[in-house]
Amino acid sequence: MIVVDIETTGIDFNKCGIWQIGAFELENPLNIFFQDARIDEEDIVQESALKIIGKNEQELRNKELQSQKELIRNFFKWIENQKNRNCICQNPQFDLGFLSIRACRYGIKIPFEHRAFDLHSIGALRYMQVNGKTLIKDNQSNTSLSNILKFAGMSDNRKIHNALEDSKLTGECFFRLVYGKNLFPEYDKFQIPTYLKKED
Numbered sequence: 240m241i242v243v244d245i246e247t248t249g250i251d252f253n254k255c256g257i258w259q260i261g262a263f264e265l266e267n268p269l270n271i272f273f274q275d276a277r278i279d280e281e282d283i284v285q286e287s288a289l290k291i292i293g294k295n296e297q298e299l300r301n302k303e304l305q306s307q308k309e310l311i312r313n314f315f316k317w318i319e320n321q322k323n324r325n326c327i328c329q330n331p332q333f334d335l336g337f338l339s340i341r342a343c344r345y346g347i348k349i350p351f352e353h354r355a356f357d358l359h360s361i362g363a364l365r366y367m368q369v370n371g372k373t374l375i376k377d378n379q380s381n382t383s384l385s386n387i388l389k390f391a392g393m394s395d396n397r398k399i400h401n402a403l404e405d406s407k408l409t410g411e412c413f414f415r416l417v418y419g420k421n422l423f424p425e426y427d428k429f430q431i432p433t434y435l436k437k438e439d
Contacts, residue, residue, distance in 0.1 A: 240265040240356065241318060242327045242410040244402045245334050246292050248278055248299060249285030252340050256282030256307055258292075258299050260314050260338075261402030264321055265410055268422060272317040273403040276310035277301050293399030308345045311338065315350045324351045329384045329409050331355035358409050358416075362387035365416045369434045384408060391415040393429040 243262040249255035256278030264270040277300055284296045328334040335355055342349050363382040367373050374381040385395040391412045414422035419437035
């Protein structure tokens with residue numbers, strides 16, 4: 240399976256651009272894809288996105304970077320070499336939705352399955368199994384990656400968002416919630432809570 244995260248210039252699927260993609264193969268976490276690109280001239284940049292990604296608009300439009308179309312084409316070529324093309328995302332509707340809309344715009348064939356594993360839903364289910372309730376705030380699900388990290392015994396130390404780091408955190412949480420095990424050695428320092436551990 241492929242754990243994937245994208246960084247965009249905002250939340251509007253049709254007007255904002257993708258500038259970074261980070262992914263890895265769950266069965267082989269050393270098999271990584273991580274590239275940046277410049278956004279298209281017509282793409283808008285939302286101020287809220289700049290705060291999240293720690294970039295300015297000039298950096299996102301850097302002509303020396305590959306195009307957004309090349310970024311997506313490179314990512315899809317990488318995916319085509321994977322045996323299992325099912326994706327895992329914190330929010331597949333966002334990440335895969337953005338990628339699908341851009342791919343259609345550029346005339347690029349989409350190589351991944353239309354079904355995906357949703358960490359948000361898995362996290363909400365496991366939280367409910369342990370606590371007898373779901374995380375709700377202002378009448379909406381509050382099962383964010385930050386809250387799933389806490390539930391999985393980790394802490395959210397991100398100052399700015401990075402697609403590779405976010406995909407690795409997503410994969411680590413998925414592994415802890417589903418298998419009760421640690422995935423990446425760099426997260427060994429965070430003990431798995433007893434309520435997630437599996438009996439041998």
